[in-house]
Amino acid sequence: EVQLAESGGGLVKSGESLRLSCAVSGFDFSKYSLNWVRQAPGQGLEWVSSISSSSDFIYYADSVKGRFTISRDNARQTLDLQMTKLRVDDTGLYFCARDPAGVPQYFQLWGRGTLVTVS
């Protein structure tokens, strides 16, 4: 079964750092582009960052550029999001999502999310 599972969320204070991870199963990790999408409480979806299958293409939303770093390890089949200088408005549920191919297009499969709370 194809699955994505986020971890690493928690409660932190403004200015602190947090590292999110996404573990996958059921598909060849190295062939797909991956993304982070977040959702503030009671709000809509916000795209955060994307990384192509070979890490050749990396994109960030302006709201996180310079503070967040997306990375992947195809050998270990892990996707990470290093978040620094966290702000209250970074609070939300962070989803890991897979593209249908090696470059970002749309979010074909989603994890259940991990909650980040910044106080």
Added chain:
Amino acid sequence: SYVLTQPPSASVAPGQTARIPCGGDNIGSKSVHWYQQKPGQAPVLVVYDDNDRPSGIPERFSGSNSGNTATLTISRVEAGDEADYYCQVWHVSSDHAGVFGGGTKLTVL
């Protein structure tokens, strides 16, 4: 920056057709994707590339895209279709790449 505009809410009676618009500058030149999100759940892709359906999504879900408006159409609406719906495009610019509309809450009367 590229903006996608959706009405915050829409309502439809069971058995009728719901149409949810997504406005954007020359959106007809882009591929539009749609997601359904029910309370407490992760989003689910329901339409991709304007009018294709992932496996497992009922034929009642369809899309169109032309000019400045893309539309998600849900035919023969059921109570279980009540959810938030988001449109999305991939538009690389200096400050973003993935772009979501604000979402439309569909209420089944």
